[in-house]
Amino acid sequence: MLNIENLVLTVSDPETGAETEILHGNSFALAQGEALGLVGESGSGKSMTLKCILGIEPSGARVDGRIELDGTDLLASSGEQLRRIRANDLALIAQNPHGALNPVLPVSRFLVEGMSDARTMSRADAEAKAAELLHQVGITDTERVLRSYPHQLSGGMLQRVVIAGAISGSPKLLLADEPTTALDVTTQAEVVAILDEMRREHGLSMIFVTHDLDLAAAVCDRLAVMKDGEILEIGTPEQIRDHPETEYTRALMAARPMLYPAGHPAQEEGAHAAGAAGRPGSGDANDEEAGA
Numbered sequence: 676m677l678n679i680e681n682l683v684l685t686v687s688d689p690e691t692g693a694e695t696e697i698l699h700g701n702s703f704a705l706a707q708g709e710a711l712g713l714v715g716e717s718g719s720g721k722s723m724t725l726k727c728i729l730g731i732e733p734s735g736a737r738v739d740g741r742i743e744l745d746g747t748d749l750l751a752s753s754g755e756q757l758r759r760i761r762a763n764d765l766a767l768i769a770q771n772p773h774g775a776l777n778p779v780l781p782v783s784r785f786l787v788e789g790m791s792d793a794r795t796m797s798r799a800d801a802e803a804k805a806a807e808l809l810h811q812v813g814i815t816d817t818e819r820v821l822r823s824y825p826h827q828l829s830g831g832m833l834q835r836v837v838i839a840g841a842i843s844g845s846p847k848l849l850l851a852d853e854p855t856t857a858l859d860v861t862t863q864a865e866v867v868a869i870l871d872e873m874r875r876e877h878g879l880s881m882i883f884v885t886h887d888l889d890l891a892a893a894v895c896d897r898l899a900v901m902k903d904g905e906i907l908e909i910g911t912p913e914q915i916r917d918h919p920e921t922e923y924t925r926a927l928m929a930a931r932p933m934l935y936p937a938g939h940p941a942q943e944e945g946a947h948a949a950g951a952a953g954r955p956g957s958g959d960a961n962d963e964e965a966g967a
């Protein structure tokens with residue numbers, strides 16, 4: 676469903692005009708329903724790759740290559756067509772959920788505005804659908820959450836709201852950029868489980884950006900290891916673990932030997948539990964304290 680060929684991102688210094696290549700001709704493909712982890716240390720180009728797909732690269736930057744979503748080349752699309760694709764087919768879940776919500780509007784407005792069919796629904800129906808979306812992401816206290824303003828909710832609760840908003844538009848592709856990094860460890864595991872469940876239930880494809888190899892291995896079907904703007908290798912978590920192709924991946928592996936969540940059959944004897952990287956059952960968001 677997504678096919679990226681020879682993606683090159685070049686930025687230019689606004690003062691000197693000097694050009695710097697940030698992404699160096701990366702290619703990868705994503706099948707319908709597949710989750711691909713983009714893994715690498717800070718500055719390796721993970722977020723920039725997502726920005727190129729979303730068409731929100733830094734101003735003055737140039738994107739070359741091909742980004743094809745279900746047969747449409749996004750780089751060759753016009754502004755209006757691209758806007759429609761971005762609004763209908765792509766959903767971003769970023770590290771900080773506060774950035775996704777308007778601080779002066781209640782959660783209900785955020786969810787209703789994100790619904791593609793909101794205009795054709797009565798207010799009551801839209802609110803009922805919003806409550807149902809919250810239910811789907813494990814929130815039972817829907818009345819309170821719908822009436823709440825972002826600052827009244829914990830980070831984990833807000834990230835669930837953002838995920839609910841993301842699925843409300845029935846996107847084809849989820850772009851998750853370190854979606855749990857800003858959360859505490861217990862909440863991280865719960866949000867990962869919700870994201871995973873929503874993705875599977877709705878048959879969504881996902882690119883999951885993280886610096887955490889364990890987490891990516893737990894969540895994704897395949898991993899792409901990035902370094903300095905380049906994808907060094909792509910493979911299943913098992914391939915990456917058992918047959919790393921580059922010295923860099925071997926070093927990453929050595930630093931984080933535990934590639935599997937607790938209980939995974941491939942887990943080697945004596946390995947430690949993966950903590951937040953595991954696939955816990957759906958956590959109950961309703962234990963969270965508002966404002967935590």
Ligand SMILES: Nc1ncnc2c1ncn2[C@@H]1O[C@H](COP(=O)(O)OP(=O)(O)OP(=O)(O)O)[C@@H](O)[C@H]1O
Nearest residue numbers: 686697715716717718719720721722723724733886
């Ligand atoms: N607005 C910008 N203009 C120019 N270069 C940028 C800009 N933003 C980021 N970069 C550079 O692009 C490169 C890739 O950054 P990117 O944010 O994609 O890395 P990342 O792998 O997502 O790391 P992190 O986890 O720290 O966000 C880095 O060298 C960074 O300095």
